[in-house]
Amino acid sequence: MSERNRDFGKYGARGVKGHEAVARRLDSLAGYFTTPVTAPRGLLARLHYLTRTDHARAAARAAGLTVTPRTLKAWLDGGRKPSRKNLERVEVAYRAVRRQNVARYLLGRLNAQGRGTRVEIHPLNQSQVSRPRQRVVEYRSLNVRHWDRLVEAWAADDDQALDEAWVEQIVDLGSQWGQYEYVTNVGFAA
Structure with a gap:
């Protein structure tokens, strides 16, 4: 895919892959025990x-x-x-x-009987990027109606499948979807 970032962070941008942020959010919704296993x-x-x-x-x-x-x-x-x-x-x-x-x-x-769930995408952090190299990237939201592949890949702990499923969803953002491959946070509720 031509929109994929190849040298992310080369000029100082910070963030995580969008699918990793989705996995973290799903993990928090899963409600793991908070007491460490060592106790x-x-x-x-x-x-x-x-x-x-x-x-x-x-x-x-x-x-x-x-x-x-x-x-x-x-x-x-x-x-x-x-x-x-x-x-x-x-x-x-x-x-x-x-x-x-x-x-x-x-x-x-998350599927909510076909209505889907609203997802908030917070763009990457460009505070360390010099002014001429900064992109105009803003907060975006989209409604994800089909969570099947995302949740299935998360449950199987398949990072690559989760990445592909996430990219399949953010393509709906339009021609500049590649700007949201790396983010500071992805938020949604279930």
């Missing part, structure tokens, strides 16, 4: 979430948490503490399972 309370909350149903246990195994049931029971009882590597696996598995569980709910809310 006993946070670990127990995640382990209970990952072991409460057969579906959750299968999804946790698929996400990389492959400890024996005996080890899992020892962690839950407080008899043993997981290693740092296993704590990371618990966190990754928890986030993957949470995304899968919340995706259908978010999709229904």
Whole structure:
């Protein structure tokens, strides 16, 4: 695509890829546990979430948490503490399972029976760019009616698919959609 930025930040512009901002917003809507996994309370909350149903246990195994049931029971009882590597696996598995569980709910809310959701796009930060090199980029909003590909890519943690789905949506901004490939923030509610 000819509108894609090739040397973003070369002259001092700051921002993040739009799809990364969308993923952060979806993560905040997913409502993860705030207590860190390193705290006993946070670990127990995640382990209970990952072991409460057969579906959750299968999804946790698929996400990389492959400890024996005996080890899992020892962690839950407080008899043993997981290693740092296993704590990371618990966190990754928890986030993957949470995304899968919340995706259908978010999709229904964001699609809003075909009405879609209004998305606010805050342009990149050009405060460090010299005056002659600054673009005229302004705050924009658009109504996204089809969230299926965005939410599906987010739930699968597929960065490339999320980027393609995001670009497919911002093309609706018109001929200068490439100016919104990098942003400071993307806001929407569900």
